[in-house]
Amino acid sequence: MEDIGARILAGDHQVQYGQNQRTKIKALVVDDNMINQALHRTLLRNLGIENHVVGNGREAVDVHCSGRRFDLILMDLDMPVMNGIEATKKLRAMGIQSTIAGVSSRSVDENIQEFWEAGLDDYQQKPLNFPKLVSILQKVNHSV
Template sequence: MAQSKHGGRKLGQSNKMTALVVDDNMINRTIHHRLLDNLGVENEVVSNGKEAVDIHYSGKMFDLILMDMDMPIMNGIEATKKLRDMGIRSVIAGVSSRAMEEEIREFMEAGLDDYQEKPLTMSKLVSIIHKIN
């Protein structure tokens, strides 16, 4: 299978969808991890934007990245910009409790494919996943 438009699948790799959860809040990471597990999506979790960038530098690729906006060390806006600058074409969905229109616009302009307000629900997650398929 060739690499998809958005995802990171390559020849010889599993057809299973992969995701990276990026959130500094352990409860949110756990919820997002379990929602993805329930959908059969292989996923990893990291706690800030720098870790998200670093895991991509290590060569890992994901079909989907769930990116929080407010995190220490490197926030979601900066991490999204860096990932796009690196040529990462995964679907990146911003997930935040922030509702200020200007902040959401800045996050979208950083390179998001989607934005969902927390709490992330199964229906919101399915809507994001449909952007990949």
Template structure:
């Protein structure tokens, strides 16, 4: 498989209650070749989608959401045995808040807004040979 084909093989879930942020992150994923991506509006929806059998290589998880926040959702996903790379993407910058989110089971944390450079650093951890489109 050629390196540029790796992006088309990756799947991603964007979990964010802000519709605009969710769409921006999905477009960013599309722009680097991750065409199989989906968005949901809260942590409960992220848990539910996994309960119905879907799985993803990458989950971009917001911290502050109604119904179920990112910390709760991450803990539940990990307790379900979900091994996807879960990256917290939030505007929170206090070390104690980030630490609490990381301890929930995150693999990485990025401060919003997500950029190509931040996404590349995430993808390098999943697929070191990933080539941006």
């Protein structure tokens, strides 16, 4: 199998990550910051990953309640209405088995441990970049 991560890290940002799979990877970006939303959408789109954006954890839960499913959820920690910890707990309680990657500007904090315990599969400190996203996607690839 081709090492897509190595191609991306070598500068080939036109790789279609989901191309060799039966179904294309779908991602949900959950972040209240419009700049982070745009950055994450662009990174995902450049890898050929279909994505949808919501502004808080409550919207992430609601979009799943409406029947939408995603292979990857990029979950911010600090958001209004419902934070990433609470949203991750609710999604896991609903039986959502998507790869959930916490993405936050916090580096060391007791909330990070609580975030992991809520049901994260990965955690990356902001800003998200291609190497960090590739690391997350390799976990999705193994579970899809």
